[in-house]
Amino acid sequence: MTIFQTVADVRVFSHLSAASQTSATEYLASARALLDELVRTPHLLAGVPLHRVTGGYGRTLLFGDGRISVWALVWAAGAKTVIHDHHCSCCFGMLQGSIREIWFQALDDRRAVVSGGKMRVQGDVACMMPNGANLHQMVNDETQEAISLHVYGFDHEAHASSIHREYERVDQ
Ligand SMILES: [Fe+2]
Numbered sequence: 657m658t659i660f661q662t663v664a665d666v667r668v669f670s671h672l673s674a675a676s677q678t679s680a681t682e683y684l685a686s687a688r689a690l691l692d693e694l695v696r697t698p699h700l701l702a703g704v705p706l707h708r709v710t711g712g713y714g715r716t717l718l719f720g721d722g723r724i725s726v727w728a729l730v731w732a733a734g735a736k737t738v739i740h741d742h743h744c745s746c747c748f749g750m751l752q753g754s755i756r757e758i759w760f761q762a763l764d765d766r767r768a769v770v771s772g773g774k775m776r777v778q779g780d781v782a783c784m785m786p787n788g789a790n791l792h793q794m795v796n797d798e799t800q801e802a803i804s805l806h807v808y809g810f811d812h813e814a815h816a817s818s819i820h821r822e823y824e825r826v827d828q
Pocket residue numbers: 740742746792
C-alpha cells in the first residue's frame with residue numbers, strides 16, 4: 657500500500673524493496689541514495705496527512721510491501737523514543753528540524769549504558785543493520801517540530817514497529 661504518490665513515483669520504493677533481496681551492502685547503498693534525494697526534496701510531504709502526537713511522535717506509513725516499509729515520523733518538541741534495538745534494517749533521513757540520537761551499549765538484554773551520540777540535522781541520513789550497532793534512543797530536545805523519513809526492512813502487516821527490545825538506561 658502507499659499514500660506516497662503525490663511526491664515520488666511509487667516505483668522508487670518498489671525498486672528499493674527489490675534491492676532488499678540483494679546483499680546488505682547493496683541494499684543500504686540504495687536506501688541511503690534514495691533518502692539522500694528525498695530529504696533534499698522541498699515540500700516532499702506537502703498534501704500528505706501526517707499523524708501528530710502531542711508531546712510525542714506520530715508515525716505515518718508512506719509505503720509498505722512484504723519486505724520494506726517507509727514511514728514519516730513527526731516529532732513534537734520534547735518527543736523521545738524508548739531506548740531500543742531493532743529486529744530489522746533501519747535507515748532514516750532528516751527532512752526537517754533536528755533530532756539527537758543517543759547510542760547505547762547493552763549490558764544485558766534489559767540494561768544499557770550511553771556510548772555516544774550525534775545530532776542529526778536536516779539532510780542527514782543514517783543506516784543500521786540488526787546485526788550491527790543499532791541500540792539507540794532518539795530525542796527531539798529542540799523547541800521546533802522535526803520530521804524524519806524511515807525505511808525499515810520489515811513488513812508493516814507482520815510487525816507493529818522496528819523495535820526488537822526496550823532497555824533501561826544505567827549510568828555508571
Ligand atoms: Fe530506532
